[in-house]
Amino acid sequence: MCNTCGCNVTPGNEHLVKGDGKLSTTEHGNESVTVLKNLLSENDRQASHNREHFHKNGVLAINLMSSPGSGKTALLEATVESLGNEFNIAVIEGDLETENDAERIRSKGVPAIQITTGSACHLDAHMVHDAVHNLDLSALDIVFIENVGNLVCPASFDLGHHRNVTLLSVTEGDDKPAKYPVMFRASDLMLISKSDLLEYLDDFEPEKAERHLRDLANAAPAMTVSAKNSDGLSQWFDWIRAEYNKVKLPEPGFFEHVNS
Amino acid sequence: MLRLHGNCLAKYWKTETVHELSVCQSTVSQVEEIAAKHSATGVSLIKLQIGPLSGIETTLLQQAFHIAKAGTIAEDARLEIEELPVRVQCKSCHTETDASTNRLVCSQCGDWQTTIISGDEMLLASIELIK
Numbered sequence: 534m535c536n537t538c539g540c541n542v543t544p545g546n547e548h549l550v551k552g553d554g555k556l557s558t559t560e561h562g563n564e565s566v567t568v569l570k571n572l573l574s575e576n577d578r579q580a581s582h583n584r585e586h587f588h589k590n591g592v593l594a595i596n597l598m599s600s601p602g603s604g605k606t607a608l609l610e611a612t613v614e615s616l617g618n619e620f621n622i623a624v625i626e627g628d629l630e631t632e633n634d635a636e637r638i639r640s641k642g643v644p645a646i647q648i649t650t651g652s653a654c655h656l657d658a659h660m661v662h663d664a665v666h667n668l669d670l671s672a673l674d675i676v677f678i679e680n681v682g683n684l685v686c687p688a689s690f691d692l693g694h695h696r697n698v699t700l701l702s703v704t705e706g707d708d709k710p711a712k713y714p715v716m717f718r719a720s721d722l723m724l725i726s727k728s729d730l731l732e733y734l735d736d737f738e739p740e741k742a743e744r745h746l747r748d749l750a751n752a753a754p755a756m757t758v759s760a761k762n763s764d765g766l767s768q769w770f771d772w773i774r775a776e777y778n779k780v781k782l783p784e785p786g787f788f789e790h791v792n793s
Numbered sequence: 794m795l796r797l798h799g800n801c802l803a804k805y806w807k808t809e810t811v812h813e814l815s816v817c818q819s820t821v822s823q824v825e826e827i828a829a830k831h832s833a834t835g836v837s838l839i840k841l842q843i844g845p846l847s848g849i850e851t852t853l854l855q856q857a858f859h860i861a862k863a864g865t866i867a868e869d870a871r872l873e874i875e876e877l878p879v880r881v882q883c884k885s886c887h888t889e890t891d892a893s894t895n896r897l898v899c900s901q902c903g904d905w906q907t908t909i910i911s912g913d914e915m916l917l918a919s920i921e922l923i924k
Contacts, residue, residue: 563837564922566827572820572841572849572915655812686812689848689915714895715848747905750881750897 576690579658583665583693590670593780594678595773596692598716599700600709601682604726606634607760608700608769609677613641616770620674620777625664627656627681634679644668655686658693675777684709688716696721696776703727703737710745718749722756722772729759813853816915817861824920828866833922836867840918844877845894847915851876870920879912 557565571577587594597605606626613622624645626634635647646664648656661678668676678694680687699720701709704727710717717723723746725739743755754772758765820839828836843849851874858872881892883899884907890900894912898905 559921561837564831564833564924565919566831566922567919568823568827568917569919570823570917572816572823572917574823574917575819653815655815657815685848689812689816711895714897715846718846718897745895748896748898750905750907750909752906 573690576658579662580691580693583658583662584695585693586665586670587676587693587695588780590673591781592670592673592676593696593773593777594676594692594694595776596678596680596687596694596697597700598680598684598687598697598720599682599726600684600702600705603682603700603702603705604760605679605682605700606637608724608726608758609638609679610641611760611763611766612677612770612773613638613643615766616675616773617641617643620773621672622675622677623668623673625656625661625668625676625678627660627679629653629681650681654681654683655690656680656692657690661692661694675773684713684716688713688719695780698722698724700724700726701742703731703734703739707737707739707742708745710742710749714749717746718751720746720751720753722753724769725755725757727759727761728757728764729761731757811850811853811857812848813850814857814860816849817854817857820917821858821861821865821867823917824867824870825865827920828922831922831924833866833924835923836870836920837923838873838921839867839870840873840875840920842875842877842914842916842918844912844914845879846909846913849915875918877911877914880910881907882910883907 559565599605609624616622622643624638624643626638626645626647627650628634629650632647635645638645646667648660648664650656656678678692697720699717701723703725725742731737739757746753746755756765756768758769824836824839843851854874855872862868862870879892879894880889881897881899882889883902883904885904886899886902888899888901889910892900897907897909899907
């Protein structure tokens, strides 16, 4: 939802913009001002600015979200190992504390900026902006933003990225999309991770997880992958290549649909 | 390493890790901006519209509002939250129906391919200014 095209005027609030216009006087003589702006307008403004940075440099930005411990960093390590020669990759890491994840990524020969959020439960567009200015975007093709491990808060904040990827590890339960609908509804890809553990679990069905995703009216692809034994990773890499091409050679209308 | 010092108000918040406080602070700064533009001396009412698919918990938002408004022009403002229902329109039978947050399928024909018409709002609807 944005503040420019009028999509924030819904049947529930259109009476506010009709009638006497934007300004009216209340019975107490106070002035009433109709605003109809997203509560996170400030963040959204910064996110658009970040997106411009990415576009100007032809960089694909992917926001990775999941519970803590679902394997985001391991997936990124495997991704860097396989695609490192094909793309110039950088990673922005979000954690409450420590530089551990950034160090893991750097040891693979890729620049990584660690944001430690202290008590904040999510990354926002301003934090990502600071991190972006510590990267040479002109020398990059793809920036992965590893959000704070949390299935609730990160979903509400646009970072200026192009695509949301949500990981769901097989040890978490296949009904996670039903439990955290806001996050999974916003996903452009659901990665069912740690599939190497599937043989030890009798209560996780990838098909069920996908059905829960469809119940959220989300047509995003669902892929089952393991960073440990590389199962299914080739389809994830193909997805990245396809998304990179969309940013590099955008079809008309592509940018309007990103995060709308 | 970029280290954020966070907002000092966060330490008074009993559960530090909620995003409703960030949302509230952003709302209050928008309100301050509008109030200044209209040369208001105070703000009496802030009206929001929130849908459950926005990811905002309205009870937490009300609590966070007391922290966020302190010391601002909106210090004495009341926060009114209108909670909007989840409604979807089916892409195949075009019917508009109510839905629940984790089941956004068409309740008429059962198709999962629907469009949200209401329920993901997170809007500052209007404010009342004292002049």
